[in-house]
Amino acid sequence: MKYRRLSSLKAIVAFLVFTLLISACSSPASAPASSDAAGDTASDAASGDAAASGGDARQFEGTELNLLYFAMTYTDGLQQLLPEFEEETGIKVNFELLDEQASVQKTQLELASGTGNYDIVGIQSGNMPLYGQNGWVTPVENFYGTPLSDPDALNPDDFIGSTMDALKYDGVQQCLPMFAATTILYYRLDIFEEFGIDGPPATYDDLIEIASQIDTDAIPAIALRGSPPSPAGNVWSFGTFFHGEGAQYFADFPNDMTPTVNSPEAITALENFVELLQNYAPDGVASYVFNDVVTAMQQGNVAMVIDGAPLAGRILNPDESKVIDKLGFAVVPAGAAGQKAAFVAHGLCIAADSPNQEAAYKFLEWATSAETMRQVALASNHLAVTRDSVWEDPDFIAKYDFDYGGGSFLTAYQDSLAVAVPDYFPPFAGWELIGQRMGQAVQEAEIGEKTPEEALNDANEDMIRILQDEGYLQ
Amino acid sequence: MHSSNAQRAYYKYLAPTMAVIFLLTVVPIIVTVVLSLTSLSYRSANPSRFIGIQNYVRLFSDERFLNSIPISIILIVVPVAAQLILGFIIAVIMKEKLPGMGWLRLLFVAPMVLPPIVMGLMWRILFTPQLGGVNYLLSLVGITGPNWLSDPTYALLAVIMAAVWGWTPFVGLMFLTSMQSFPVDIYEAAVIDGASWTKSVRYITLPLLRPTIFVVGVFRVIEALAIFPIIFILTNGGPAGATETVNFYGYVSGFNFLRIGYASAIMVFFFMMLLLITAPSVGFLLRNQQMER
CATH class of the missing domain: 3.40.190.10 (Periplasmic binding protein-like II)
Structure with missing residues (x-):
């Protein structure tokens, strides 16, 4: 009797372990993709005599x-x-x-x-x-x-x-x-005209002022990436505000990696960002990923977006767009440190x-x-x-220089590239860790769980620990 | 007692299974434990080295990790409890021979055939503020629905709702099959003695079903963490970590942050946590079996 009990116990434990591993380790992201990649062992027959045959176009046939x-x-x-x-x-x-x-x-x-x-x-x-x-x-x-x-x-x-x-x-x-890619401001010429606003906002204060005037239930003033909390998400959108105020991620990158994301400049930037998202943006903007931002503009559901200039190709795609002839293009607004676009x-x-x-x-x-x-x-x-x-x-x-009376798109694009910050995201291997923590702080402020100052203070503290753990900071 | 010959035969038959289990579970677990004692991280300025239990010490000053523990527990306890209660109610109703019940049963088990990923996508659409069905239904009764997925409290509720919806049918079906095996004469006797329908549910069905409830409950607890794909699709752990469970944080640490050592420590902790929850109930289950024999 004792023996049987033990073996069934073992079997159940083994089953548990197995279930755990399956539920814990299977990443849904990789599941649909593996079919293509798995069994591939493409031969590289040609590489041996590559140098000899020089410019032969079919040498890797x-x-x-x-x-x-x-x-x-x-x-x-x-x-x-x-x-x-x-x-x-x-x-x-x-x-x-x-x-x-x-x-x-x-x-x-x-x-x-x-x-x-x-x-x-x-x-x-x-x-x-x-x-x-x-x-x-x-x-x-x-x-x-x-x-x-x-x-x-x-x-x-x-x-x-x-x-x-x-x-x-x-x-x-x-x-x-x-x-x-860089970021530009897209704005609706027709809506600006309707509210008697004569041009794109020059500063972030102007942006908030204009947003408060043109915001309606039918067409909210602005959409920005509120999500995911990562460099590719809200940190990408927030970065123009952040750099615009002159904020820096580190005291002196790459020599002094002490994080400085709770500087007064950074807090001002986040306050502006949050004010726009909480008051003048569509419902649920905190979960808007870049696709949602593009669609909102493309379908005429929002008056302004600040996002990638390359997205103009989709926003103004003739097959889908409802805003052709209605858009103006401008370099992003200026903060205390001037205009700073993403790169x-x-x-x-x-x-x-x-x-x-x-x-x-x-x-x-x-x-x-x-x-x-x-x-x-x-x-x-x-x-x-x-x-x-x-x-x-x-x-x-001829194909891409959209101009609907608010100035040339390609000019705005090139002017933005000129003010783009080369190290928009600080180039080091640990950046993603810092960027994700930053994204979390931005999101906490977006949804009102913390004030911008609290969110950034907490983030700064965590970043110190992360940087120490990974050997970037003593 | 079994003869030693029979015992040897047991081992022979078990050997292939044991070998597979060893390769697929024991070896990875050992590797994970070893990794959890290193500083392996592709994002580090330093090469990987042995750091002892430092990763584990770090866990307890990591707020994001500490935040994920209660969320894991909530996402095990609340959905499972709701599934058991709703599953029982549904099974009791479905047991009755009412017109159209065959079709209803068929509809009812539909969620069981959906992969969790599809469930997640479906619910994500339903919860979208502007186009989603949930807020539309709420608006019909005069309630302005919240921003389900961008509000921390409601996001957690949304995950719970999706999980309850997805796995209640399994629970209900298990209960129903068990109930169908109950002897009819007890119920007949109860009717003759003048017991109402509710009383016979309370005093006959429920006690007879107790062992099944327990077994199904244990299974649901063990599998409750299969909620991972729903979290992944519905909220991705957000907003601001509101739906991030321990294993989800382990996944993020390993696959997004590439901090392999740290992620391994999280998963080892998670494994211990799961053992702690399930081991007593499994022991209890075995004792129960013993008594029945």
């Missing part, structure tokens, strides 16, 4: 490349052009596109565990130090001047300098940029654990070449191009 990133305008356009590349080179490229957060997470897990499942991965400039420090990507600079490289297609000097700099680590070019570059990298390094380079070179970028911009809603020559292209200008 039969190679299969896997790309991992999230669905964005650039990948949309690239997928449309892909058949040409595949036909020309005989390389097959599989796109695995998730949502943004899931893709970043999956990329990092794949690279950290060295699975070699992906040959090309996308990157946001904020993650460059993380990827560089851990050696997760093969520096693209390694291929410069090799027989494999086509100088006309590569043409590094044609890239916008700031986007290239954002994807360097230790002074070495790691990845190539394909997306340059982020997205790029494509060669995964260090990819078994198809050279074929991956060929793809990267093609995908970021001026000609491809131009065609992508014309074929999709991608206007966040990273090459000077495309910015100056007449077809590009």
Whole structure:
């Protein structure tokens, strides 16, 4: 009797452990994606004689490349052009596109565990130090001047300098940029006219003043990202307020990493941000992610948004937009420290654990070449191009220079890039930890759980601990 | 007593299962425990090293972690209690032979076939302030609905509601099948003795069902943490950590923050917490079985 009881106890404990592991460890984000990645062991037959055959377009024929990133305008356009590349080179490229957060997470897990499942991965400039420090990507600079490289297609000097700099680590070019983003203010010309307001707000005080005048139940004054509490979410939106007031994340980055997010400047910035969200924004704005902001503007449900300039392609997409002919564009308002716009570059990298390094380079070179970028911009809603020559292209200008009487969109975009903060997110591997804690504080203030001052004081205290734990602070 | 031969045969038959369990559960648990004693973090300025129980010490000054413990407990206790009560009521009603009950039963078990991810997506739409069905229904009775997912109190309530909706059918179904095996003559005797319907539920159904309630309750507690996908989709632990359970924080620490050592410590703690909750009830369950024999 005793024996039987023991064994059934064991079985139940084992069952418990098993259930626990399944419920705890299965990440829903990775579940739908694994099918593509798992069984892939694409052969790299061609790499052996690569150098010898030089510029042979079909030297990697039969190679299969896997790309991992999230669905964005650039990948949309690239997928449309892909058949040409595949036909020309005989390389097959599989796109695995998730949502943004899931893709970043999956990329990092794949690279950290060295699975070699992906040959090309996308990157946001904020993650460059993380990827560089851990050696997760093969520096693209390694291929410069090799027989494999086509100088006309590569043409590094044609890239916008700031986007290239954002994807360097230790002074070495790691990845190539394909997306340059900054923030601008979009506002409804018709609503401004209706309320007798003659132009976009020059300062954050003006912004709040105007918002209080034009806010109605039918069309609230402004939408901003209230969520998720992370750098890609509310910290992205809040950053223009934060930098605008002259606030800094650290006492003297990167020499003195003492956090300073509870400075008087930061508190003022958060008070302004919260005042707008709590009083003059749509209900539920604290859970608005970037898609909600885009949709609110696109569908005519809000009078102003401050968000990525590249999103104009979607906000003004002729098939969906209800605000064509109604929008004005302006550089973000100024705080005590002037106008400070967001900045982020997205790029494509060669995964260090990819078994198809050279074929991956060929793809990267093609995908970021001026000609491809131009065609992508014309074929999709991608206007966040990273090459000077495309910015100056007449077809590009004809397609994207929206102007409905409130001034040129491309001018506002370029003026914003000029005032964009290069280190909008401080470039170091621990940034995500600080950014997420910041996002939490911003959200606590948004929903009124804490005052801006309390939220930032608590965040600052936690950040000190996090930075000490991770060895950035004594 | 069994002969030693029979015992050896037991082991032989159990060996393949044990090997799988060892590989899939014991090994990962050991690795997790080892990792929890290191400072492994891809975001650190320093290389990984052995730091003893420092991660565990850190846990108890981490407010976000401390905040996640009561939330885990709430999200185990409240939904399970509600599921048991509602499941009982529904089972009692469904046991009655009323017209149309066959269809009702079919409708009723619908949530059981939905994956939790789908449940989460569905509820997220229902809770959206402008388009969601929940606030519309409330407005019909003159109540202005809250911003479900952006208010800390209501977000927690929203998760609880989704969990109750999702797993009450399972509980009800278990109760119903158990009730259908009850001898009819007791009820007939009760009717003859003049017992009302409510009295026979109170004095016959409930006592007979007690062992089932207990078993189902234990299972629900163990599985209550399968609520993870609902949290993931519905609130992502927010707003401001209001729906972040211990295992969700462990997941965020590991997969978003890439602080592998720290995340492992959180998960080891979580494992202990779960053992603490379930071990006594499992022991009780076994003793009960013993007595029945």
